[in-house]
Structure formats: structure tokens, C-alpha cells
Amino acid sequence: MLPLQDLPDATLSRITGLFLDIDDTLTTEGKLPADAYAALEALQQSGLRVIPITGRPAGWCDHIARMWPVDAVVGENGAFYFWHDAQSRKLRQRFLADEATRAANAARLKDIAAAILEAVPGCALASDQFCRIADIAIDFCEDVPALPSGEVDRIAALMRDAGMTAKISSIHVNGWFGDYDKLGMARTLMRERYGVDLDAERERYLFIGDSPNDEPMFAYFPHAVGVANVADFTDRMRHAPAYVTGARCGAGFVELARRLLAAHA
Template structure:
């Protein structure tokens, strides 16, 4: 990862859309600050669109979409997209029967609890459509690897962030969801004109340079670096929301 001070002006000039994680990337210690809101508000003034790409639940994201000046919000790590606050969400993954899907996810979770009896379902799990969440606290790297293997054996994918663990469809990830949204709602913006930013392993697909060449990690991504196949092209000096604001300063002319 190259320091954000090396952010190339030619990269900055290309950016037409920022796709950002939220918790630990825009927030600071779980709070949305005035500085972060100001940074978000600066992007439209220079013609840059903003999409939130988070692991949070669809219900949570729909509420957030109504209060922030963003152009869309992807929830559940690429599962659901809200473009128009007045319209129903778009499902970015194929789920023929939502009730059956939820039952299947719960079954996988109960199987995981055989090996890890202390797993705690996340409070927001009831408000989700496409994935099943439980708390990441208390799980070691070895535990997380074992959980990922057990999910795969049962035909499901797995990812985690600094907040939660997610059991999900195997092909569901942030990059796939974002690509679908770009093709449908932003056809004039290419992947090369998108800047992705995040802080956790569930953001890894956004760091794949073959999909999104311009990517940034806020400084709190560093502890996860050895666990990632794809790492951001740049990393901010500051952590969390301060790092997000730091990045926005590099996108405001003069470059």
C-alpha cells in the first residue's frame, strides 16, 4: 500500500464516483461526525457521486440513505441496493425464496454453533434479507478460517468486518454488487473512474486492482493486511472517518 501522499493527480482527475464502506471508514468510534458529513457534502460540489457499500442490514441502510447526500446505498455486502428512497430496493443476488433462504442461513449458523457454542447472533440479523450475521468479538484468526471452511462445505460464503461476521451466498460480495449497480444506474461511469475505500476484510473485493484500479484503505486496514489477497493501492495516514476526510481533500481541485 502506498501512502496517500503519493496519490497521483491523474488518478484524482479520473474519479467520477466514490464507493465507500461506512463503519470504521466514514465513522469514528461508531459515530458519524460533523467532519465526515462535511467531507461527504464536498464531493457533489466537484461532480463526484457517492455510493455507500456496507455490510449493514437493508433496513439500516434504507434509513441512512434518506439522511445523507449520497447517490445510492448497497447493503449486506452486495446483496441489496437502494437508489430511490421512495422505491423498493433492488436485490443484487438471485434468491428464489426469501423465507427458505433465511431458514437455510439459520441452519448453517446452528451448525457453526456446534463447533463454536459461544457465537452470538447480531441484533440486526432480523432486519436482513440476503445474509446472516453474528458478532466477531472473541473470534481468533484461526477461528475465522475454520468458520469460513465450514460455511464453504455447506455451500455458502463467509466474510467478516471489524463489527460482524456474515454467512452469505458464495458469489455475493461488495465488488460484484457494485458492478451490477454501475451497469444499471451509472452506465456512463467505468470501473476505472471509480474510487473504492474501506477498512476491513469484507472490503477486500473492492481492492481487487483487476476490477477497481483506484482503491484506498483508511489506516485501520493495516492490521488486516496479512489476511488479504487484495490490498488497497493507497492507504491514508489517519484512521476511520479522519482518513476518509483526508482522502476527500485529495479529490478536491486543485490537484
């Protein structure tokens, strides 16, 4: 990973949109700092397309799409995207799976979650599980004492043994049925909402993130950026971001935002 300062201004000036993770990328220790939120707003007001790509649940994404200065949001690691239609003043939702499939999966997810909680002492259902639609999130350090990395890996292995896709974030292990991920839904969103072929335009977009569930995005975008705390997880990833900020978490996001805003001034 190269330091962010090595990302050329000429490259930044050609960027037309930013995808970003939320937890420990935009936030710091579970909080959304004022300067990070202000940077998010300034980026959108500058004309850049701003889209969070998160593992957080549908309930959160409803709020984010309605209230935050963003163009859309991809949630639950790619299960859906939401956006707020300014013309109709309504929230619009696009799910990957149909309603019947989501309903059929719900009972299976509940049973697997119960088995994991019994098998791995110290973990817990994520506090936001009540507003999830397509996955389960097992907390290993957000609202519980941090579990050893071996136990985190065991949670992921139990999900995979049950036929699920499992991804580790900085706070949760998320599991779902299907082979989708953050990148797949980002590409679908860009094609359906904006008529953008992301494969052809990837040089004009940035992604910033911090953990293993961001790995598809790190591998895909040539100018992907990690906040400094991504170094906590690089031993778990095959694909690291091309660049890394000097600061951790929200301060790292602000560091990138300032570079982008200066390049577009």
C-alpha cells in the same frame, strides 16, 4: 501500499465517483463522526457520485438511501442496491435474488446461524440481524469481547462447509448463499442506474475500505485506497489497496475526501 500523498492530483481530478465501505472506514469505533459525514456531503455536493458499498443490512440501507447524502447504496455485501428516487420521492430496491429464493434461504440461514453459535463460544448474532434479508452476520467484536483470529476463521470455515460464501469484515463474519460480492453488485448498479460500464471506466472511480470483505474492490480499482487500519488485515488478504491513508477509520476517510475536494475545486 503507497501513501495517499503519492496518488497524483491529476488522477484525482479525473475521478467522477467514490465507492466507500462504512464500518471502520467512514465510522470510528462504531460512531459516525461529524467531520466524516460532512465530508460525505461535501463530496456529493461537489458533483461526485457517492455510493456506500457495505455489509450492513437492508434495514440500515433503507435509512442510508433515504437520509444520507449518497446516490445509492449496495448492502449485505452485494445482495441488493437501494436508491431514493427524488422525482417520485420513493425508495427503490433492486435485489439479486427473487422473493421466492430469499424466502427459501431464510430458514437455512437461521439453522446455520444456530449451529455456529453453538460451535463457537463467545460469538453472537449481530445486533442488526433482525433487519437482514439475504445473509447472516456473526459478531466477533462489535458487541462481544473480541475473539481470537483463529475463532473468526473457524466461523468462516463453518459457513463455507455449509455451502455458503463467507467474508470477514472488521466486526462480523457474513455468510450467504450465492457467489456474489460487493464488486458484482456495484457493476450491476452502475450499468442499470447510470448506463456506466464500470470495466471501461474503473480509472475514473475510487474505492475506500478497510477489511477483507473489501478485497474484490481493492483488486478491481487501480486507485483503491485503504484507511490506515487496513494494515490490521493485510495478512488475511491477497489483494491490498494501491494506496493507504495516514489516519485510521473516519479520519482516514476525511483525509481522502479533502484530497478529492481540493482536486475538484
